[in-house]
Every structure is written in C-alpha cells, then in structure tokens.
Amino acid sequence: MSDCDVVVAGAGGAGLAAALAAAQAGRTVVLAEARETFRQGSNTAMSTSMIPAAGTRWQAEAQVTDSPARFLDDIRAKTHGQADPVVAVALTTVAAELVDWLADACGVPLELVTDFSYPGHSAYRCHSVPDRSGASLHRALLDAAANLDDLHLVVPARLVDVRTDERGAVRAAVLQRPDGSREEIDTAAVVLATNGFAADADLVGRHLPEIAGGVYHGGEASRGDALHLAERLGLDTGCLDAYQGHGSLAVPESILLTWAVVMHGGWLADAAGRRFGDETVGYSEYAVKVLARPGGRAWAVYDQRIHQACLAFKDYLDVVEAGAVRWADDLAQLAAATGLPVDALTATMNEANAAASGAGADRFGRTTWAGPLRPPFAAVRVTGALFHTQGGLLVDRHARVLRGGTPVPGLYAAGGAAVGISGHGAGGYLAGNGLLAALGLGFLAGRHAADHGSR
Ligand SMILES: Cc1cc2nc3c(=O)[nH]c(=O)nc-3n(C[C@H](O)[C@H](O)[C@H](O)COP(=O)(O)OP(=O)(O)OC[C@H]3O[C@@H](n4cnc5c(N)ncnc54)[C@H](O)[C@@H]3O)c2cc1C
Incomplete structure (x- = not known):
C-alpha cells in the first residue's frame, strides 16, 4: 500500500462519506475496513436509513415547512439543551447540502418519508431510500466509492494507531491485518470512522450501566477503537453516557x-x-x-x-x-x-x-x-x-478532533467515533441522529481533510 493524502478508518456511513468527499475533491484516499462482514455487519448496513435534514428540495416538493433553525430547536428540546452545541449547529446547517450531495454526487436514491413522523421531529424531515434499509444505503455508497480510481478500499485492515510529529500533527496511520502484520502509511490526515463502543461490554458497563442488561443489537466491530486512541493521545471526549x-x-x-x-x-x-x-x-x-x-x-x-x-x-x-x-x-x-x-x-x-x-x-x-x-x-x-453509543471524541465544526480544546492538525472523527448530538443518556436521541452524525460529520471531515491532506 502506498502513501496517500487521507486515510479513513471504517467503511460504514461515516467512513464512506468522508472517503467519497475527499476523493471527489481529487485526493488519494485509503479506506481501511477492519471486518470482511462490514457489508451486513456495520451499523449503517443494519440501520433503517433515516437521514433527517431541514430545508431540502424534497421537503419543498412536498410543501413541508421546515428550516435548520427549527431542526436545531427540536434537537435542543429533545436533549434539554444538552446536545453538543457546535456539532448540533454544524449538522443541522449542513444537512440539506448533505442529502443533495448524497443524491446527486453519490447516487443514493433518496425520498422524503411523509407517512408518519418520528418522535420529536416537528416536521417531516427524514429522508430515506425506497426500502428503508441501511443495507441499500450502504450499498449505494459503496458503489459510488467503487467508481473513484483514487479511493482504495482495503479490507480487512484495522487502524491500530495514529502517529503524530513533534508539533502533534498527524503524520502516519498504522494498519493491522488479521495475521498481526502491520503497515505504516504516511499521510497528513486520518478520519476515525470506527463507530462507538457498544459491542464492548466493559465499556458499556462503565459508561452506560442502565442499559448494560439489554440485548446489544448493533455491529460487532463497535469496540471503542477511537476511544482507546483518545486515551493514548490525550484527546477530548464527551457525552460518553449517551446512547x-x-x-x-x-x-x-x-x-x-x-x-x-x-x-x-x-x-x-x-x-x-x-x-x-x-x-x-x-x-x-x-x-x-x-x-x-x-x-x-x-x-x-x-x-x-x-x-x-x-x-x-x-x-x-x-x-x-x-x-x-x-x-x-x-x-x-x-x-x-x-x-x-x-x-x-x-x-x-x-x-x-x-x-x-x-x-x-x-x-x-x-x-x-x-x-x-x-x-x-x-x-x-x-x-x-442497545443499538449504538452516541458519545465520543469532541470535534469542531469541521469534524476536527480536539485536544485540550484545540484541533489536532489532520485528525478527524465522524459518526459513532465522535460526540453526537444526543446530549446525555437515552432520551436525547432523535430518529436519524445516528446517520446524520455519521454521514454529516463524514462529509465535513472529508471535505476539510481534502484541503488539509493535499501534499
Ligand atoms: C438496527 C439499527 C437501526 C438503526 N436505524 C437508524 C436510522 O434509521 N437512522 C439513524 O440515523 N441511525 C440509525 N441507527 C444508528 C446508525 O446505524 C449509526 O449511528 C450509524 O450507522 C453509525 O455509522 P458509523 O459509520 O459511525 O458506524 P458503522 O456503520 O458501524 O461503521 C463503522 C465501521 O468501522 C469498522 N471498524 C471498527 N473499528 C475499526 C478500526 N479500528 N479500523 C478499521 N475499521 C474499523 C467497522 O467494522 C464498521 O464497518 C440504527 C442502528 C441500528 C443498530
């Protein structure tokens, strides 16, 4: 594997969005996925593919009155004002552009769901694929990725470390194959899209004791790899009790x-x-x-x-x-x-x-x-x-990971790896918060990393 502009870890919704956005901007991207089973076993593939967005062309066609500000108000109401304010503003603002991009640049066949409203959404704003299946959404993103020559999907390869230089900026990603062999890829940008920690019973017991006795129904690879990296690199985390x-x-x-x-x-x-x-x-x-x-x-x-x-x-x-x-x-x-x-x-x-x-x-x-x-x-x-965790690495409006409140140059997080917009506990979750944080932060990360990662 050669060096590249951007390394993305995890080929779920967050990773694919990041990789597509960076590759479409002309960067060479390695998209490393840990599990052969990710086409069925990632949370994105298991999901119902509901993506909330306000002020979209689908809403205009259906004469639905909505706006990013109204969407933000709904998030604030559901979370009792505890949602990460920076990420909530960033995602509600970018959501309409995101669904346009998914449909037009990635070929995802989106439509607006108008037969019922999910709890907490004051307008019809969930966009989905016709069969409302995450596997279809995931497949469409994978098809789009397959059409880009500079986007290299590498499976199975698990991101196990990120190397930084003396300034603390990203300089390399370390990938590990199932046989234990490791490879270091020189890169200026790494996107952590490895989802959360819901498959790790110890972490769930520590951060989410109230649901520890429930069945876990999500991807087996959500083992908290981003969180472990955060501990090693001293990165900021937040809302780890959200799910x-x-x-x-x-x-x-x-x-x-x-x-x-x-x-x-x-x-x-x-x-x-x-x-x-x-x-x-x-x-x-x-x-x-x-x-x-x-x-x-x-x-x-x-x-x-x-x-x-x-x-x-x-x-x-x-x-x-x-x-x-x-x-x-x-x-x-x-x-x-x-x-x-x-x-x-x-x-x-x-x-x-x-x-x-x-x-x-x-x-x-x-x-x-x-x-x-x-x-x-x-x-x-x-x-x-328990479906997935909603807390994770703190990021800014470009999905850059923070350390001591300051962005780590070249390091991004999206989806379940990053802090979400659900505040604390279970009650702040609005339908679609998961995929919006995955696809939206992935899109923002990929776009920003494309600039940062140019060599
Ligand atoms: C049944 C179900 C229904 C859901 N329905 C919805 C819905 O309708 N709307 C909504 O918004 N949310 C929904 N969710 C939540 C949503 O699926 C997740 O929030 C979202 O898919 C997370 O995306 P992600 O890319 O962060 O994680 P994933 O899609 O899980 O992708 C992470 C990928 O990273 C890989 N990986 C892990 N560690 C590493 C590593 N170290 N190196 C390389 N690769 C690694 C994993 O194998 C996986 O493929 C649902 C969840 C479930 C379980």
Missing part, C-alpha cells in the same frame, strides 16, 4: 420492529396486559422502560391498518417473514396468542381506543394516535436493546 436504545426489538427473532408501529397508533403492554407509559416520547428511552417490566419483555399491539402501513420497511418484512407476528380476530384470541390476561388486555384496549378516538384523556398523557385499533389485531413480543 440509542430501542424499545421494540422482536424476540426471540432479534429483528427490529419499527417504531412506526407505535407512531401509526400501536402501543406496548407488559406481561400483566397493561401499558406502562406514553410510547410516543421516543423509542430510545423506551428500551430501559421495557427492560424494567417483568421478564424485560413487552408486547407491541397493533392492527391490520398499521401492519399495511409498516410493510414499507424492509425490517418489518423480515419480522413478518420470521413469523414473529401473532394475529387474532378478537381480544380473546389475542390473549390466547400472547398469554396476556384477557381482562386486563380488554381494559387496556378499551382505554387506549377511547384516548385514540378522543373520547378520553390518556392516563400517560399520550396525544399522538391515529384512531382506535380494530380487529384483526396483531402482536409482536419485544425487548429493550
């Missing part, structure tokens, strides 16, 4: 049951047949709520109308195909199919239907419904899961 959880991972199938089920009017009941909160506050914070119920399990209850609406999601089709959906013509059958007590289930259904049809206030304050549920009913058994 994206999810309150509806179908079990035992271990497939995401989209929260669109809830946003279209479904609800969750515990083993006693009772709801236990306002589900529409957000799927991330619902992970620990589900885990706190008896057995750490719940049932997502919905109906045929919602089932039809969710068929647009590739992962919902997988849930159906796996046989996870129990169907019932009436509540007695639903109770039999789920093992829930019929009296409690009936009372819960009556209460929820009353709230959903405006006949009474919901006891948990839920106001987002889409009409009462009608037979035939459907139910899927779910648990709470």
